[in-house]
Ligand SMILES: Cc1cc2nc3c(=O)[nH]c(=O)nc-3n(C[C@H](O)[C@H](O)[C@H](O)COP(=O)(O)OP(=O)(O)OC[C@H]3O[C@@H](n4cnc5c(N)ncnc54)[C@H](O)[C@@H]3O)c2cc1C
């Protein structure tokens with residue numbers, strides 16, 4: 562080998578080593594840069610749905626599902642015409658509506674509400690079913706439910722609404738083959754319709770038991786659809802309970818049980834063996850039933866439930882997950898806009914419960930980390946999540962409904 566050739570080989574080797582060193586250094590710098598605070602890591606997580614932010618949907622059809630015409634299905638098709646992502650049965654959509662939020666004295670702003678998908682996945686359209694919410698009986702002069710009445714009175718075929726991608730963790734276990742017991746109270750039937758229609762299609766051998774409690778036949782939704790499904794699928798068994806039957810309601814024909822869906826009814830009618838329970842209904846039903854199921858010996862892992870919104874949530878302080886109280890004891894939380902500085906003592910399950918318990922006004926929707934309504938600017942400190950939220954948290958923000966302080970905090974709320 563000549564001296565000049567040797568020199569060329571040596572220079573080449575040195576150049577390759579240099580290039581490798583530069584690459585390694587660049588990669589390791591990237592590694593350091595990704596060591597972001599918890600809120601930033603969560604911001605990088607892709608959403609469960611296929612689109613970020615709000616997407617326009619046109620109402621293609623409206624159908625009343627009950628004789629009293631208080632529960633209306635809205636069939637929604639994407640304005641852009643692109644196929645829709647599949648969702649998991651039990652998930653919900655989040656809507657932004659140009660309706661003044663009740664707590665805004667200036668009458669400005671918009672409201673955010675969540676509605677469960679009430680049919681099985683379809684890449685052309687989604688369906689939600691919305692119950693008109695009147696003023697509370699004891700306060701008839703109060704304004705009726707803002708979003709539900711807006712949908713019923715102002716949203717017709719052809720109108721466009723803003724929708725966030727499907728989200729939520731209240732979902733039917735797609736891998737289980739043990740019987741699923743779906744328990745619906747009133748409008749809590751909506752996620753059950755999605756679960757049972759999906760399961761009948763995808764898990765045709767799986768036994769399904771639907772317990773559906775309503776006041777009377779006038780309020781029973783999806784009556785014909787459910788009868789047709791039960792007639793076509795021997796693995797689907799339906800138990801209907803009326804708490805206050807109407808004049809035309811006939812026991813044995815329209816309903817099987819007088820009263821509410823409660824633990825006694827389940828114990829009397831459920832076959833022996835393991836079941837997975839999925840419950841969605843009004844607060845008294847949810848609170849008593851989930852506790853009674855645990856007392857009956859059903860493992861917590863087999864009890865799944867969803868509460869529809871703030872009014873349905875038990876506001877009693879919930880014991881924080883093991884370990885969290887100790888970590889978080891005596892931590893200061895400052896709500897900048899509200900001018901409040903409070904002490905987080907671990908008595909609340911999350912920052913949303915904590916804020917509300919102390920009278921700090923915060924927006925909320927799903928209360929499960931899925932809709933983003935409670936997203937709040939995190940001015941300083943670290944917020945931790947027990948599970949990574951479904952909603953993509955914007956950098957420098959946090960979700961109050963599933964977050965807990967991991968250091969003293971200053972929040973924008
Ligand atoms: C995950 C999830 C899924 C859901 N799925 C469904 C579904 O499939 N179908 C469905 O119908 N709902 C569903 N909901 C509930 C839904 O999101 C709304 O909470 C519901 O429609 C009520 O909203 P609203 O805006 O109509 O009522 P709001 O305006 O929030 O009012 C609620 C109640 O407060 C009363 N009120 C308002 N202002 C006052 C005042 N100043 N003083 C006293 N009382 C007052 C109203 O009269 C009403 O009775 C779901 C909720 C969640 C979280």
Ligand code: FES
Pocket residue numbers: 924925926927928929930931932933934935936952960961962963
């Ligand atoms: S209320 Fe929906 S993410 Fe917090």
